[in-house]
Amino acid sequence: MKDSLYAIIVAGGSGSRMGAAIPKQFLRVAGRTILELTLQKFHQAIPEISIVVVLPEAEIPRWEYICRQEFICVPHVVVSGGQTRFHSVKNGLDTISDPQGIVAIHDGVRPFVSARAIAESFKQAAIFGNATLSVPLKDSIRRKMGESTIAEPRTDFLLVQTPQTFQIPLIQAAFATDYQPFFTDDASVAEYAGQQIHLIEGNDENIKITTPQDLIIAEALYAKNPFGEK
């Protein structure tokens, strides 16, 4: 029997870095909300996937209004988020009861993840328990040491993207803990529970849209390769 596949799309951000009046997941690229583009990407990659969108409670009516007005036709359910990403993801996980399933947890503002990377993350999570996208650093890196900093070897590090994909019983067990301030992402929660994190190759285009510059870049990436035409 094939595993059932789920995605939790986390869109809890308030968009403060963007300087915009509305949360960044509702800003538009090519005339469409970033959140819709992200949903569309998952739906196209895996048509049978079950999608859970996590939104701040106060933003749910706005999203429902957008969906109605614009006939957004990617099937999904909506749950309200919590105080931190950890709490938001936990709320999403609480809606899933499928001990055979696999879930990809993904940032709502990363519409440019490739269909290949999504599919690969499910495939590898089925084998290894989890799979997290990562890419090498392009710039040099320095570590803060009090008031000063020191050079670190760039090749010792990897930048982490989403999706971070997990076998459902394993990630639910990991999220059954209390929130810890050092949880940087979902993989760090699984790691805290003793699970070894399995990294797979992400894609360069898979940027997190958080600044006005990112919106310019997003328009260019979308114009070069509109969804559904590759």
Added chain:
Amino acid sequence: MKDSLYAIIVAGGSGSRMGAAIPKQFLRVAGRTILELTLQKFHQAIPEISIVVVLPEAEIPRWEYICRQEFICVPHVVVSGGQTRFHSVKNGLDTISDPQGIVAIHDGVRPFVSARAIAESFKQAAIFGNATLSVPLKDSIRRKMGESTIAEPRTDFLLVQTPQTFQIPLIQAAFATDYQPFFTDDASVAEYAGQQIHLIEGNDENIKITTPQDLIIAEALYAKNPFGEK
């Protein structure tokens, strides 16, 4: 007396990541070579600056041909590069004899550094001995540990850009050493010589153009804000 200002623009790359037949500094954005755009940015920021361009020996005729054909009018001198970035920068430094001067060492494929950041790096290097542009990480980060990796706190790190700007006697003294394989950038050479590295705020647009995706982004950034119109 005011310090004399210099820039060493390092364009030694072979462009292997770009998959192009010509080195990436000669690829075009808005119809112009990336290297020309970088020179133009420095010239506009500080018209009296003295610019040294470091190129692979074999690429110098191509650059000279481009300059003649396209009437590139940013004054500069050209020196040939070495086996590594360290050797290339050293060749550039060897052409400067000005114990009062300050030099910004900059990647030839970063045309989007802001005029503000260039000016600030000279100002701060005059005070602190050196000044290096850096920006915070936007993605989570993991450190390699043998076959595995572990989460690191993103806020403990900074990504380093160029220019990396130095008082000339200090950086020449630092480069009077032998090459070390852990030299990741010019600041790491100064650090090895015992100098404390002073970081200043870079600008988000200041990307290093190294992949075909970066070229798409560069076109979008340039279209949004063409040089000379800000």
